[in-house]
Amino acid sequence: MSYVQENDTLNSLYEVSLRGSVFELETLIGRDPLILHKLSLTTFTETPLHISALLGHLDFTKFLLTHKPQLALEMDHCKRTPLHLASAEGHAEIVHVLLQTCEDACLVSDQDGRIPLHYATMRGRTEVARKLIGAAKSESVMVFDGSGKTMFHLCVEHNHLDTLKTLVQVGDVREDFLNSGDLHHGNTILHLAVMFKQIETVRYLLSISKIREEANIENKMGYTALDIIEQVPKDTRSLQIKLMLMDAGFKNNGKSQVHHPPSASIIDVTPSRTLNPNEKSWRKSLKRVNKLLLQKSDRLEEMRGMLSLVATMISTVTFGVVMNPPGENLTPMLQFQFREMFTSLLTMNTISFISSLGVTLLLISGVPLKNEVTMGFLSVGTSVSLTFLVLTYIHAVPFSRFKYFGETFSVLFSWLGIFGAIAVFIIIRVVSRIVKVL
Incomplete structure (x- = not known):
């Protein structure tokens, strides 16, 4: 087979991958039995398995893994395996097949330091997360991503409560890990849930005894969860969360008045000095002009x-x-x-x-x-x-x-x-x- 013919055949392989046609793939392999072993000769950054895992072609994926299971660990230009893509898209059956072929793929990190379970939690793929934890490595739940966040942080940030419950119930998680802070700010998942005013998430986290026991844990700025709720704009949601925290025995550390929210005026009144009426009127006028x-x-x-x-x-x-x-x-x-x-x-x-x-x-x-x-x-x-x-x-x-x-x-x-x-x-x-x- 000439070089031009070989390139045409490999290009046809990628076109067949987009369509997910097993029959056409069998025809190409019949013409060239080594075609799957020549993928490294192409300029494409993805393999056909990346494409089929991304698009959800289950039969095509099974056929590829049968003829060359090593494709399960091949990486694209972002160092992502086909399992990363299938997990992000929520293709649970393809995830199951990939794990049966090579369960070690669930611990492979991409260039952002994320394993497939990170993408499943970010996208709220609860069924995929269950398969990744149960059928493969349960310790993957306690892997930090490249930005220093746990799976639980990503669930709260992207507001996926069902996925968070699955990680807590199915994953083999140490109790103290639930109170882990992220590497940059030291915020726990309760800090984040309070910050984003996620009432249902806060209620669920307060039902976990280990989180209630560490009620007054502080982030790197020295704020507890109750301190944070004092900083966010006041509304019915923040008031409801504050009452929930106080009922659970949470306390603030006295720093809730140190930093004013962004909407506060740039003019501060010093508490230790009494203002006369004329000065108060001037300050009110300045505040109005500032607004x-x-x-x-x-x-x-x-x-x-x-x-x-x-x-x-x-x-x-x-x-x-x-x-x-x-x-x-x-x-x-x-x-x-x-x-x-x-x-x-x-x-x-x-x-x-x-x-x-x-x-x-x-x-x-x-x-x-x-x-x-x-x-x-x-x-x-x-x-x-x-x-x-x-x-x-x-x-x-x-x-x-x-x-x-x-x-x-x-x-x-x-x-x-x-x-x-x-x-x-x-x-x-x-x-x-x-x-x-x-």
Whole structure:
């Protein structure tokens, strides 16, 4: 068989793997009995078994393992075996077949330090998790992943309570392992369940005697589970969890007031000093101003390109007026007559030019733009540029060859009407926002 024919045959093998056709696979093996042993000659990072395990082709998987069981331990570019893929996708029957062929595959770690059971718990594949624990290695339950988290941490993070119960019931887990903290923050699974306000998970964990006995265990920041519930935003779920923890005998360590939640004001009042009424009113005013400054606006991201284009266009137009001033073809007498009007034209043009440059500078600077205050500066700057551009146009009309003074006034009144309507809308919006904040 030539090199080209051999490559075509191997490519056909991968196409057959996508379809999961056992008959076509038998035909290829009949033509070349060593085809499965030539997979290392291809440029593909996965084997046909990876593909069939991922797509759930059970018969195709069985046929491949019958002819070459070594494929069960082959790895792809992420160092994942076919068992990793089947576990993540929840193909329980394929997982069973792979474990029968090579049960050691359940302890193989990929490049992220995760074994197949990690992916089963992350995706909530309870049946697959049961097979991986029961039919293979029960000690796999106590394997940390590359980020220093246990299977139980992953169950809580991804909110899979049924899978968590399966791991606790089926897995051969030491009691103290249930209170293990993750390597980075030292959070136990109870810390995480409280942090994510998972009421049912907290209730289940409190039913485990070993977790109740270690009620006041602290993470690396020195917080107990009850301390954490004091830090999260208050609602009915957090109140319910707090009552559950207190009923179970949990206590805080007095650190619950050290760190304020992110929504707290940046202005702190020192408890040891009494404030006079005037100072209190000033602090309240500052808090209100701070809240107004923190009002987010997504409009800027949509308008950024438009504002930049308009500002650049105005700068170009006003710069052109200076480079090519109107009235060059007038006689000296007329130029002297229109000198005062020309000075006003340059003044209006300069204001429009400077304000448009200011808008452009604000858009390209490192100033935080995504709030209502900055949005207001941009809107005012653009409005000033446009208004004085209209006034520049009106002052330039007398210098043109055809003087339509009537139309200049109609332009002015039209612009004032549009500007006035928009100004009324903005004032109403700002007033309603201030009333709402106050």
